[in-house]
Amino acid sequence: MVTAEYSAHHLQVLEGLEAVRKRPGMYIGSTDSRGLMHCLWEIIDNSVDEALGGYGSRIDILLRDDGSVEVQDRARGIPVDIEPRTGLSGVEVVFTKLHAGGKFGSGSYTASGGLHGVGASVVNALSERLDVEVDRDGKTWAMSFHRGEPGEFAGDGPDAPFTPFATASKLRVAGKVAKGVTGTRIRYWADRQIFTKDARFGLTELEQRVRQTAFLVPGLELVIRDERAEEPVESSYHYEGGISEFAEFLALDAPVTDTWRLTGTGTFTETVPVLQPSGALVPTELERECAVDVALRWGTGYDTVFRSFVNIIATPKGGTHQQGFEQGLVKAVRTQVEQNARRLKVGNDKLEKDDILAGLTAVLTVRLPEPQFEGQTKEVLGTPAVRQIVSNVVNKQLHARLTSTKRDDKSQASQVLDKVVAEMKARISARAHKETQRRKNALESSSLPVKLVDCRSNDVTESELFIVEGDSALGTAKLARDSEHQALLPIRGKILNVQKASISDMLSNAECAAIIQSVGAGSGRTFDLSGARYGKVIMMSDADVDGAHIRTLLLTLFFRYMRPLIEDGRVFAAVPPLHRVVVINPGSKPNETIYTYSEQELHALLAKLTKSGKRWQEPVQRYKGLGEMDAEQLATTTMDRSARTLRRVRIEDAEGAARVFEMLMGSDVAPRREFIVESSDDLARERIDA
Structure with a gap:
């Protein structure tokens, strides 16, 4: 049980750390996941500073399943001797005194990540429990803290009974180590009184930061072990090539x-x-x-x-x-x-x-x-x-x-x-083009592609550009579209893979040039989202493997040369159906038409109809492409705003997306082959439309 009484010793220890608890944002930026991660960086960076000085070549970061996190290094270990000015051990000074440590003046560090000297003490102040173990001088020294205050816990975890030191702190000896073995282990539980309920350690963010550190400190190995899932995940980062x-x-x-x-x-x-x-x-x-x-x-x-x-x-x-x-x-x-x-x-x-x-x-x-x-x-x-x-x-x-x-x-x-x-x-x-450019339709401008079937509306927010696969689908789409707001641009099959091609090859490709001209906002670094002529760009391709390939090639073009369109949520994929089932109703009641979008959905529908005693027209129509639909069917399923389904293309992680595009569409074959081989077991046969 935590005591409510304070002695002079308590006041001396807590006078600085109370300020941290009252204004945590001043020290860690925020109290959400970003602030939680910042606390972890402070502890990791202390170990990295030791590695920069040539002490220790490995750091372990363990995300425990009880909500705690532990950082282990094999460096010199925090000093355990008494600091003369305060009369406290070096461990207690580091974890309870703001602006204390070896990073001031010309002491132990010639260059370090920390200047303020508040890293360890701030993390301690914002932790419900913090345990530190130091291997030094042939012994393992240990000390525990509760919200910054030194004392002893009678058990494991932050909820164990805690007794603060009343008059003087004690650095206890927890064991023995071999001569010459040094290092520090810090384990802490973030204080949920301080951090928001949804604050958590993000594994992806942690891996990115650790990988970055491994590049910056050649020869240093950093290991992450995440024990929060049923199956612990471990990853190691070690590079010799530096920056x-x-x-x-x-x-x-x-x-x-x-x-x-x-x-x-x-x-x-x-x-x-x-x-x-x-x-x-x-x-x-x-x-x-x-x-x-x-x-x-x-x-x-x-x-x-x-x-x-x-x-x-x-x-x-x-x-x-x-x-x-x-x-x-x-x-x-x-x-x-x-x-x-x-x-x-x-x-x-x-x-x-x-x-x-x-x-x-x-x-x-x-x-x-x-x-x-x-x-x-x-x-x-x-x-x-x-x-x-x-x-x-x-x-x-x-x-x-x-x-x-x-x-x-x-x-x-x-x-x-x-x-x-x-x-x-x-x-x-x-810049010269932008100064003279204005919104034009196909009748006013000859610079737009000849095969573009433009819409009448000049309202960008309401207009839509459908990129249609093939002339046969274009003919049906012309009859199915809303000519006031929906424009059509046909492309011939598979466009150029711009991930492999140069900029000049891309611009000289008729299909790519037509798409860029139709959108009207330029390309690459000069792309200006405000100049886009359409509020939505919708890829409308067949529901088969070739159609998926065409969508991938189009997305590669948009991602590489018109990325703001995707970032603004303006790029969509139409979802045409695979099957058309006509349910026969008895008597004079008109038959009912139901569309399905996968083999699994079709089988589920037919089983449901059989169970209900209903019949359907045989054979069930299977669309091999958009050209097989009549105008009414295409409008109902794919183009009519009130009934259609669209999939919006998003970028949650631009850097990750760029790597995926380079792997799948780039010139280097080996990573793509490796990905296909490794992922083959994860791909269900039913997902392949053959």
């Missing part, structure tokens, strides 16, 4: 260049308060060193993939290091374009940052002691001097690459310059 391998992993398009590595260092002075032995904080001017490491490569696509890190901590909202990277990148490329202006036919046009970033995949890491972050969540780097250091390194190193006389470097540099200039010309052309 070069990370950039190759992130890149989804075919390469224009190899992965280039740009490295360098710079120094700056910074005035910081340094804690003196007397306990006073004295402003002191220190010289800092900032190490810069960049891996980048250009690809054939137009998407930009950029990741930035400070001492392996992700900074998704950028900061001074990202500003410096972009500044140095733009300066180096602009200089080379100006020097090659005649060959590239640039004229008086000027490159912009987005022209250079198109198709670029880059990983930027900087390492420096005591980085200044904007807030404890560490999403933005604020150290001002880092900007110029990164800019100088990137400009100098990239200039050397672009002017290299080596055959491979020279060829790749030429391709990069050609690419960025092409992007610039496409941007200028798109």
